[in-house]
Amino acid sequence: MTTVTESKPFDGDYGGKPAWRGRPRRRQGDSEEERVNRRWRSVLSCLLLVLPPLLAAESEAPGQKDFTVAPRTTELEHVPCKDCHQYMDPNPEPRQLVDSPHVAEVRHGKADMWCTACHAPENHQQLRALSGLAVDFDDSHRVCRDCHSATYQDWLYGAHGKRVGSWQGEREILNCTACHDPHLNLNVLQRRPVALPGVRAGLERQVHGPAPPRRLWQRKQQAESEESDVTEH
Amino acid sequence: MILLSFLRDGFKAMLRGGSLYWLWLGVLLVLTGIGGWYYILQLRDGLIITGMSDQVSWGLYIANFTYVVGIAAASVLLVIPAYTFHRDDVRTVVPLGGAMAVAAVITAILLVTVDLARPDRFWHIIPFIGKFNLPESLLAWDIVVLSGYLMLNLVISFYILFQHYRSRQPNLRAFFPLVVVAMFMAISIHTVTAFLFSGNPGRPFWHTALLAPRFIASAFVSGPAIIIVALLLIRRFWSYPVKQAVIDMLAVILMFSLYVNLFFVAAELFTDFYNETAHAASIRYLYLGLHGADALVPWIWTALVLNIIAVTMLSFAKLRQDNRVLVTAAILCGTGVWIEKGLGFVIPGFIPTPIGEVFEYSPTFPEVMITIACLAIGALVFTLLARAAVEFESGRLRHG
Amino acid sequence: MSPSTKKDAADQAQVDHSRRRFMKGVGTVSATAAGVTALKPAWGGMSLGDALGEFFQDHYQRMSPEEIAAAVSRIERKAKRKFGRDIQVGNAPPIEGVVFGYALNISKCKGYRDCVSACVQENNLGRGGQMEYIRVLELDKGDRNLDHANHYYDHMAVPQEGKEYLPVQCMQCDDPPCVKACPVDATWMEPDGIVVMDYDWCIGCRYCMSACPYSARHFNWREPEIPADELNSDTHYLGNRPRVKGVVEKCHFCIQRTRKGLQPACLEACPTGARVFGNLLDPDSEIRWILANKTVLRLKEDLGTEPKFWYYTD
Structure with missing residues (x-):
């Protein structure tokens, strides 16, 4: 369920193309033609994902009430990007960062992306959308929607994400980044559940375990293992 | 005045008896006392002293309630032949049937009362002062028909005895309408009790149209079984002339009802098991066990075996007419039905729960003792009423 | 039970039908009595007024605003007794x-x-x-x-x-x-x-x-x-x-x-x-x-x- 894609060292020049197109990794034995084909395929598939929200972009959905998201720009003062980046040129080359105070690699998008896909290289206080438009950190969902259009739609209308405060009046909802760390894979957190359901005092012995396996293949497996048990003894 | 002396003589009669009679009353009183003590504990600590849970929220109390309501309904089996088929021999035992019905209804009300967690709020069910959810709630209907049936039986039995006490014949024309109403009510109390369960689509084990007919059929097993035993005991110990023809009639009713009851059980088993749906989980739990839980399996198979043995014994006229065999068969099928429509019916309705949890139930000792106390009070009421009735009916007690 | 509360209850009763008369009388009496006897612990830690008021408390949908207010304060007193908290x-x-x-x-x-x-x-x-x-x-x-x-x-x-x-x-x-x-x-x-x-x-x-x-x-x-x-x-x-x-x-x-x-x-x-x-x-x-x-x-x-x-x- 939880898959972690290992990031691989960058294996080719970036060629000044927009970072969001990603970079098909060159494989040994690939012909130039195959590489070009693959690149075009990824461009096309990305466009297919991106086009609908782009077209619908600024006209907010009909029937949709206004909403506010919990602000995040206030947190920027704790993250003085400029302190370092004013001395560094943007390097569009995906790589493992050494001694970095922030994440050392970008695992988002199957590790095919790099910082500048979402962060505006010219202004560290802002993000940027696919269109190149600068986006405030409070509006980070406008960046996310460029690729995750279906999820964005659910979020916009309340089927995804979380509303906070009141159920009535103006919607106050959490931004995508309140739950998802965009630098990482979307891993589901596995943790220990809160305590077992209680049982009326004195009746603990009355609890009976879950049903035995009943899926077709599980039953077959169990029958086989029982059979082999019998033959072994 | 004459009514007062009737009541006084009746009470006196209740207190007349040999040492065996007093021993019997003493045993019942002791059982009542023990159960009463545990009931006080239950009032103090709450229903936590029982084996019930959120998963199985009704237990031994309601299981026995369904059984004794059946006994109450079955007394109609004496009223019908006596007054619609004009069997004079049966008429002599009608007051005894009335006593049985009164005792059974009182026991039923007691069993529901001990099951109520807040009997202190009894006034909430009094119409107009409290709030009565009619016509929606089947439980409200049950309270109505049970108390109505209790009243009817008291009135009819008292009227007959009172007339005999005054050396008069009961005016059949005057109370025949009451008899007719009582006949329908007898069926209705058990039907309403069945609807109480079958009206719950969330409990597929109970949710069957066959339930009311099944309840009537099993009531016509357990009722005659107990009445036969009681009548034979009364004939023997109180030398009251119960005609053998009455016993034979009841034995035939018992046999036919037992056949019908077994047929209904078979019909349920076929329907649930031939193509087993998710709704058959409870019946599977009952007969075969579910997910390793099988507390009721030995009970229900015992019930089935007892009923089959009993019906076999009753099927042969020669055997049936032998009172020793008849009593044995009556005890067997009385017990069989007690398991089948008590524990074997109420409890599996809760297992698995509607959201699929298998959580078993077994009654606790206090719960068993409280139940026994309710049944003992029922037996006590029947003994005393029957004692008075026998004295009146045998002509030993007359006014003046 | 002071004479005046009895009179209040009686006045109230004249406008109501029998069932409400019964309930309301008891409710008003007990609400007032609660103030008088609040300090006396009895009836399972309750005052007699509270015990009576609780026993005769009417169905929520049938209570008047005053009766609900009386019930609410009774419930709050009870919680205070049990948990020591307001x-x-x-x-x-x-x-x-x-x-x-x-x-x-x-x-x-x-x-x-x-x-x-x-x-x-x-x-x-x-x-x-x-x-x-x-x-x-x-x-x-x-x-x-x-x-x-x-x-x-x-x-x-x-x-x-x-x-x-x-x-x-x-x-x-x-x-x-x-x-x-x-x-x-x-x-x-x-x-x-x-x-x-x-x-x-x-x-x-x-x-x-x-x-x-x-x-x-x-x-x-x-x-x-x-x-x-x-x-x-x-x-x-x-x-x-x-x-x-x-x-x-x-x-x-x-x-x-x-x-x-x-x-x-x-x-x-x-x-x-x-x-x-x-x-x-x-x-x-x-x-x-x-x-x-x-x-x-x-x-x-x-x-x-x-x-x-x-x-x-x-």
Whole structure:
């Protein structure tokens, strides 16, 4: 369920193309033609994902009430990007960062992306959308929607994400980044559940375990293992 | 005045008896006392002293309630032949049937009362002062028909005895309408009790149209079984002339009802098991066990075996007419039905729960003792009423 | 019983019919008597006035505002005695034009059971028993037969591979079988769609528990125990006020919160945002959008209970 894609060292020049197109990794034995084909395929598939929200972009959905998201720009003062980046040129080359105070690699998008896909290289206080438009950190969902259009739609209308405060009046909802760390894979957190359901005092012995396996293949497996048990003894 | 002396003589009669009679009353009183003590504990600590849970929220109390309501309904089996088929021999035992019905209804009300967690709020069910959810709630209907049936039986039995006490014949024309109403009510109390369960689509084990007919059929097993035993005991110990023809009639009713009851059980088993749906989980739990839980399996198979043995014994006229065999068969099928429509019916309705949890139930000792106390009070009421009735009916007690 | 209260009661009675006369007389008398005898401990720690007032307390829907106020202060005194804490028993009425509904995204539920414990805290559920309004079921993916559910899953980590999680709580049915079952009308549906209980009217017959197809009703088999410092003092008459032994209780969509505009505690506690709450009568609400645009299902729709609790998937 939880898959972690290992990031691989960058294996080719970036060629000044927009970072969001990603970079098909060159494989040994690939012909130039195959590489070009693959690149075009990824461009096309990305466009297919991106086009609908782009077209619908600024006209907010009909029937949709206004909403506010919990602000995040206030947190920027704790993250003085400029302190370092004013001395560094943007390097569009995906790589493992050494001694970095922030994440050392970008695992988002199957590790095919790099910082500048979402962060505006010219202004560290802002993000940027696919269109190149600068986006405030409070509006980070406008960046996310460029690729995750279906999820964005659910979020916009309340089927995804979380509303906070009141159920009535103006919607106050959490931004995508309140739950998802965009630098990482979307891993589901596995943790220990809160305590077992209680049982009326004195009746603990009355609890009976879950049903035995009943899926077709599980039953077959169990029958086989029982059979082999019998033959072994 | 004459009514007062009737009541006084009746009470006196209740207190007349040999040492065996007093021993019997003493045993019942002791059982009542023990159960009463545990009931006080239950009032103090709450229903936590029982084996019930959120998963199985009704237990031994309601299981026995369904059984004794059946006994109450079955007394109609004496009223019908006596007054619609004009069997004079049966008429002599009608007051005894009335006593049985009164005792059974009182026991039923007691069993529901001990099951109520807040009997202190009894006034909430009094119409107009409290709030009565009619016509929606089947439980409200049950309270109505049970108390109505209790009243009817008291009135009819008292009227007959009172007339005999005054050396008069009961005016059949005057109370025949009451008899007719009582006949329908007898069926209705058990039907309403069945609807109480079958009206719950969330409990597929109970949710069957066959339930009311099944309840009537099993009531016509357990009722005659107990009445036969009681009548034979009364004939023997109180030398009251119960005609053998009455016993034979009841034995035939018992046999036919037992056949019908077994047929209904078979019909349920076929329907649930031939193509087993998710709704058959409870019946599977009952007969075969579910997910390793099988507390009721030995009970229900015992019930089935007892009923089959009993019906076999009753099927042969020669055997049936032998009172020793008849009593044995009556005890067997009385017990069989007690398991089948008590524990074997109420409890599996809760297992698995509607959201699929298998959580078993077994009654606790206090719960068993409280139940026994309710049944003992029922037996006590029947003994005393029957004692008075026998004295009146045998002509030993007359006014003046 | 002072002569003047008797007179008040009598005056009141003339305008009412017999049943109300009886109730109101006792209610007024006991409310006044409570002030007089409040200091005398008797009747199980209660004053005689409170004991009588509690015994004769009328059905919630039948009480006048003054009678409710008397009942509320009695309940607050009782809580003070039991927990040594001041609680507020609210009585907020339903909001006009609102019927509450709930939607739960099963793709997002990961079985952490955070909702369960938040509910216990918020709603003053008796601890150390089985009193929990929410039960999270663990099912094999591809199998929605509840009879196959694991209720007592206890893994070191959830979600488990190949499993999905299905929280079940009161569905606030629009045609609730439990309401039909109750012989004394101790439970009913409010205009905002919440099925509530009058804990002081329930006689403890548990017929509603038999009638409920979702195992959503729970019973106080003994006196509920709550650590005094964990008591939530912000309560509602029909909601999370402290209960007593021998009565049934159930999820009430956190009536003490939702009627004030807040969201239910289970929703606030959910770390994955799987839960959506809102007004079914508002066409612009999130829940209405989900019903119109997502694939939704309700538990046991075939029973005709019309649950106002939907499940949906991503």
